Amino acid sequence: MGLYRTEAVVLRARELGETDRLLVLYTRSEGKVRAVAKGVRRPGSRLAGLEPFTLSELQLFQGRELDRVIQSQPRRGFRPLREDLGRLAAASYLAELVEGLTAERDPSPALFQTLVAGMALLAQGPDPLLALRFLELRLSALAGFQPVLDRCARCGGEAGPRPAFAPAEGGVVCAGCRPVSGAVSLAPGTLASLRFLAAAQPGRVEVLRLTAGANAEMARALVGWVSYHLERRPRSLDFLEALYLDAPRGLC
Amino acid sequence: MSSPYALPIARLIDELCKLPGVGPKTGQRLAFHLLHRRPEDARSLAQAILDATEQIGTCSVCQNLTDTDPCAICRDSARDGSVICVVEEPRDLAAMERTGEYRGRYHVLQGAISPMDGVGPEELRIRELLSRVQGGGVREVILATNTDVEGETTAMYLARVLKPFQVSVTRIARGLPVGGDLDYADQVTLARALEGRREV
Ligand SMILES: [Zn+2]
């Protein structure tokens, strides 16, 4: 393929050698790509917009192990993500989710769009934590892990009056199918909110108003869901939780 | 696979290869370079490594690497103890010192917050900073962490936890790098450079 041009969001950046930077990108045309930006830390470098959480138009050269950034033109900086601690921590979590849920060079334009919409929601929206719940649902679905929410994932019957969320069963389960461990009880209202979020457009997410209890249930259910599919608890969650711990709202 | 070299050479190459950025080729080259030097050169190098690793510890005040505790900067009564400049690493302190402009004291965090890597505030020397500030006599804390995401995260976090104290918290100005072209700067950098403008 050699040289190619695509839009990309920087998920992660690491210093490499004296002046280079190693990047994990999520690109529109190629999906997740690892690339090196040579000389980017040298004063006067013409490569800009290669900081995490930036959307840029890139020209890349495909290498055997690493691609190489030839040109970059920043498009959107999502500035609040760099200047508000809570939003920044949320963006770190979003980037970790995308990196963890995707394979290299497995493009999904829908996932790319969700990522960009997600960065915008986290940057400007009134409720970054609710936005994260939406993103956990949507990104895992786009990565092939869509939870069953409309009926019991185990018996196929009604979720019933006392539903629970069980990642290992594939989603919501009725009271009769609830496993002994690893399930989160859901109030019926929380299940309705989960169904709403699963189908919502990004712009509609924040019409949802949740009680602290519903927030906590939803967070436990969805963090459990992504942890189950990542096969580990996302690392960014500790910092995010520490930040929101004394916040008035329910946390992650 | 047995090494083609005599045991002492193989062992030397082995040890050198444990250094960062040293692969087998470089390890061999360094080993033969050392073997061609005078024996006293080799002894002097070995002694320097031993001295540094055995005599260098952490300053109990500023957490910088030092051979005395407190370190020379913390003991220097000519320096202004009411100003603390917070940096990520000892090499950042060294860079600050090279400017020759700063006469206050330092605090070395020994890293930066990186949520994605699981490096949180507890992994850094933040508690030590807070107890210094709590101890009184500090007027200003200058946040001189890097301008990358980890450095910004750390600075914002410190600003938050320092808020309850009667101390002014400042951030070093971030702007365009010297030699940076305006049209290639990203929006965040440019916006900050504009905010940080000064009268000329
Ligand atoms: Zn059932």
Ligand SMILES: [Zn+2]
């Ligand atoms: Zn000291």
